[in-house]
Amino acid sequence: MRRLPFGALLAAASLTTAPFSAFLYGTREYVGVGDIWRYPVVAVCAVVATGVGVSAILGRSAGTRTGLVLGWVVFALFWYRDVGAVMDRQLAFTAIPGELAWVLVLIAGIMVIHLFAGVSTFLRAGLLFSLTMAGLPLIQYGFVSLTAETGSTERFDAVSAEAWQSRPDIYYLILDGLGRADVLEEIYEIDLTEFIDGLDHEGFVVADRALSAHPMTWLSVPAVLDQEYQAYPGSRGRPATHFRTNRIMSGDSRTHDELAGQGYRFVTATEGSGPFCDLELSPIRDLAKCLVQGNSMNAAIRVQLAWMTPFYGLANRGLLPAGVIGWLEAEDLRWTDEKRKGGTFLVGDVLEAVKSVRREHGQVPIFVLAHMMHPHPPYLLDSECRPSSHAGFRASVDAWDDLVGLRMGVDCTRKQILQLIDSISQDAIIVLQSDHGPGRGELLGSDSVAEIPIEDLWTRSSVFSAVRLPEKCRDQVSDTYAGVNTFIVVFNCLAGTQRRLEPQYSYWAWYADRNVVDVTSRLRQYEVERVRS
Numbered sequence: 001m002r003r004l005p006f007g008a009l010l011a012a013a014s015l016t017t018a019p020f021s022a023f024l025y026g027t028r029e030y031v032g033v034g035d036i037w038r039y040p041v042v043a044v045c046a047v048v049a050t051g052v053g054v055s056a057i058l059g060r061s062a063g064t065r066t067g068l069v070l071g072w073v074v075f076a077l078f079w080y081r082d083v084g085a086v087m088d089r090q091l092a093f094t095a096i097p098g099e100l101a102w103v104l105v106l107i108a109g110i111m112v113i114h115l116f117a118g119v120s121t122f123l124r125a126g127l128l129f130s131l132t133m134a135g136l137p138l139i140q141y142g143f144v145s146l147t148a149e150t151g152s153t154e155r156f157d158a159v160s161a162e163a164w165q166s167r168p169d170i171y172y173l174i175l176d177g178l179g180r181a182d183v184l185e186e187i188y189e190i191d192l193t194e195f196i197d198g199l200d201h202e203g204f205v206v207a208d209r210a211l212s213a214h215p216m217t218w219l220s221v222p223a224v225l226d227q228e229y230q231a232y233p234g235s236r237g238r239p240a241t242h243f244r245t246n247r248i249m250s251g252d253s254r255t256h257d258e259l260a261g262q263g264y265r266f267v268t269a270t271e272g273s274g275p276f277c278d279l280e281l282s283p284i285r286d287l288a289k290c291l292v293q294g295n296s297m298n299a300a301i302r303v304q305l306a307w308m309t310p311f312y313g314l315a316n317r318g319l320l321p322a323g324v325i326g327w328l329e330a331e332d333l334r335w336t337d338e339k340r341k342g343g344t345f346l347v348g349d350v351l352e353a354v355k356s357v358r359r360e361h362g363q364v365p366i367f368v369l370a371h372m373m374h375p376h377p378p379y380l381l382d383s384e385c386r387p388s389s390h391a392g393f394r395a396s397v398d399a400w401d402d403l404v405g406l407r408m409g410v411d412c413t414r415k416q417i418l419q420l421i422d423s424i425s426q427d428a429i430i431v432l433q434s435d436h437g438p439g440r441g442e443l444l445g446s447d448s449v450a451e452i453p454i455e456d457l458w459t460r461s462s463v464f465s466a467v468r469l470p471e472k473c474r475d476q477v478s479d480t481y482a483g484v485n486t487f488i489v490v491f492n493c494l495a496g497t498q499r500r501l502e503p504q505y506s507y508w509a510w511y512a513d514r515n516v517v518d519v520t521s522r523l524r525q526y527e528v529e530r531v532r533s
């Protein structure tokens with residue numbers, strides 16, 4: 001045991017972990033520890049095991065060098081894009097290509113380690129550096145995510161509220177990232193006229209001025225389900241953690257509460273990431289059936305990690321074995337076909353789940369929540385909702401610039417909706433609503449709302465929103481129907497009540513920005529000007 005260089009191995013393990021903890025903190029809005037832990041664990045095990053093996057065979061000093069060099073190589077691999085960016089921006093005058101600069105940095109690091117690995121001050125400094133690089137983002141992440149309140153685990157009482165006049169099935173389709181019809185037409189040249197006329201004909205009211213309560217899923221969907229804004233301008237701001245919003249999405253919401261009180265059961269369809277089917281703490285866990293299929297998020301995470309390294313370019317040039325390329329491109333997670341089960345769910349799968357609840361529980365009313373990623377990047381499906389492999393595909397949740405994919409995603413979504421309408425009862429309530437629009441232009445990189453051009457704000461904040469209610473209630477649906485009023489309107493209709501609607505705002509909250517800004521009047525004014533010009 002005395003032969004093992006513990007300090008150096010710890011430094012190597014920290015260097016190996018550092019890129020992943022930085023990635024975790026940087027993408028904390030949608031990536032959790034559970035999504036990525038396997039990558040650092042495998043990498044650290046490989047590095048440490050090699051270091052231990054070399055120490056055992058060749059002695060302590062060889063083990064020290066090997067461990068540190070391997071840790072440094074992993075660290076540098078994920079530094080590849082940053083080195084390239086620095087060369088492009090700050091050191092462009094040197095005319096050294098980014099790839100070459102990276103190789104030089106890599107070799108310089110290896111040489112430094114080789115020369116100084118025996119010096120104890122160097123080792124101590126290296127350990128301090130690597131622990132900081134690995135630990136600091138984790139501590140920050142912990143502050144943001146893990147200091148959450150612990151919640152109660154109560155369940156809903158059995159039917160207690162006054163019974164509604166009618167209790168039809170309710171389908172709530174969250175069309176993640178689908179643009180409003182006018183946005184799709186003016187920004188993306190996608191014409192939904194025929195589709196909207198069809199919805200009209202089926203008894204839908206399409207709210208053509210709808211705005212989302214907030215521009216991000218984890219805020220806007222809870223606003224709908226809890227019938228309340230989740231982030232406010234001014235001192236109240238936005239939630240510090242996802243704890244409460246995740247609980248709402250998993251079923252601890254005012255909407256679920258009211259439905260459970262009326263004897264509804266729940267069918268939730270979602271992909272393998274996200275909180276909708278995380279029912280452990282949810283009061284509906286005994287009432288719910290979950291359909292979890294596909295995992296475009298994990299696919300996107302792997303491709304994003306690969307993109308940070310030189311392997312991405314090598315794979316693109318076909319310089320790696322086919323199996324490795326396929327893994328780096330996350331083919332195993334992106335989609336499946338008849339041969340490989342487990343691709344994302346489609347309407348047919350949802351209907352199957354509904355049927356199975358009916359078989360088990362008889363004629364109970366059912367609330368279906370389907371979180372559909374079809375119109376959201378990465379665009380995995382073609383216009384017919386079959387696995388797509390179009391040119392320009394990027395397996396990232398940020399790939400809004402994949403316009404071929406976007407168009408196909410809209411097509412697929414449209415067909416899925418029509419199939420649903422055709423397959424279910426005429427009496428069923430259907431809410432078709434996006435949680436936000438596409439992420440266009442400068443949006444993703446911007447730190448504050450002031451940096452975002454108004455056209456991009458409008459693209460993101462406007463949502464597709466349509467609802468089919470019983471005929472007597474259709475004139476109660478306004479052209480801004482969405483957000484916190486979504487289910488107040490539905491329940492007013494079913495219960496025959498007159499609950500007052502909330503004022504319809506769009507409260508902007510964005511990834512890196514702590515500020516919450518009311519953009520409603522800016523958007524409304526912009527719409528007026530757009531129509532005029």
Ligand SMILES: [Zn+2]
Nearest residue numbers: 176177217435
């Ligand atoms: Zn979303």
